Amino acid sequence: DAKTTQPNSMESNEEEPVHLPCNHSTISGTDYIHWYRQLPSQGPEYVIHGLTSNVNNRMASLAIAEDRKSSTLILHRATLRDAAVYYCILSRSSSNTGKLIFGQGTTLQVKP
Amino acid sequence: EPEVTQTPSHQVTQMGQEVILRCVPISNHLYFYWYRQILGQKVEFLVSFYNNEISEKSEIFDDQFSVERPDGSNFTLKIRSTKLEDSAMYFCASSELWGTDTQYFGPGTRLTVL
Numbered sequence: 001d002a003k004t005t006q007p008n009s010m011e012s013n014e015e016e017p018v019h020l021p022c023n024h025s026t027i028s029g030t031d032y033i034h035w036y037r038q039l040p041s042q043g044p045e046y047v048i049h050g051l052t053s054n055v056n057n058r059m060a061s062l063a064i065a066e067d068r069k070s071s072t073l074i075l076h077r078a079t080l081r082d083a084a085v086y087y088c089i090l091s092r093s094s095s096n097t098g099k100l101i102f103g104q105g106t107t108l109q110v111k112p
Numbered sequence: 113e114p115e116v117t118q119t120p121s122h123q124v125t126q127m128g129q130e131v132i133l134r135c136v137p138i139s140n141h142l143y144f145y146w147y148r149q150i151l152g153q154k155v156e157f158l159v160s161f162y163n164n165e166i167s168e169k170s171e172i173f174d175d176q177f178s179v180e181r182p183d184g185s186n187f188t189l190k191i192r193s194t195k196l197e198d199s200a201m202y203f204c205a206s207s208e209l210w211g212t213d214t215q216y217f218g219p220g221t222r223l224t225v226l
Contacts, residue, residue, distance in 0.1 A: 032212040043116075043203045043217035044147075044155060087155075091212045097168035098143055098210045102155040 004088045009107045012078045020073040020106050022088030027068050032091050034100070035062065035073045037084040044087065044102070047073065083110045114138040116218035118204050124224045125194055133189045133221045135204030144187045145205040145215060146179065148172070155203070161187065162210065194225045 005023040012018040024033065035047040048055055048062045050071075055062040061074040075082055087105040091098070117136045125131050137144050146158040160167040161179050169177075178190045187206075191198055201222050205215040 034212070034214075038155070043205075043220050044215075045217065046214045049212065049214070097160045098145065098207055098213065098215065099157045099160055099168055099170075100145075100147075100155075100215060101157065102147075104154060 004090060004103055006088055006106045011109045014080060014110055014112050015077050018075040018078045020086050023070045024090055025069045027090060030092050033071050034089045034091055036087045039084045078110045080110050083108055116204055116206055116216050118218035118221050120221060122222045127196055127225055128193050131191050131194055133202050135187045135218055136185050137187055137206030138216055141206035141208050143207045143210050146189045147203045148200040150200045196225050199223055199225045
């Protein structure tokens with residue numbers, strides 16, 4: 001399974017954009033990049049995913065490097081509710097099990 | 113919005129006892145998963161399940177663990193003889209498709225083994 005590397009923690013001010021980086025230098029051509037987050041005392045929650053092109057949804061944007069060896073999750077205006085652990089996870093499209101391998105993730109602190 | 117539900121929210125049991133954790137996945141989903149998270153540690157994959165069969169299981173998922181879909185709505189995780197180290201949050205998840213499809217997680221069951 002290809003691995004991802006994320007900073008342990010980041011801080012942001014409320015209502016400012018947040019850029020959460022993820023390195024995945026051993027990514028293969030069939031690996032999708034997923035982001036999940038885990039709010040305190042809750043189960044993981046899907047945020048966004050992509051393969052090659054940048055993606056936007058109501059929660060966030062995902063910017064994927066041209067060589068796909070890194071990606072950045074962008075929260076356009078952080079709120080206090082966005083304080084969570086953010087996980088960058090690779091999943092293979094050829095996989096028939098859907099197993100998600102969680103790392104330690106990035107703990108995002110949002111200051112008022 | 114449809115969601116995955118889990119019961120109970122907290123289960124306390126004595127070491128050696130059997131526990132069954134219950135999950136109701138999203139109704140049109142076909143793929144089901146269990147994960148666990150020991151306090152302060154990573155979320156760990158336990159097992160994936162499709163078409164009434166285990167698709168993949170981790171090293172953690174030994175003979176003490178079993179999963180079942182007893183009817184059209186429930187998905188259960190049974191631990192036959194609990195150990196102290198089984199104390200953790202257990203999360204159920206489901207997805208419509210396999211592979212890279214989005215997984216929707218339940219709120220978890222906190223299992224405490226005394």
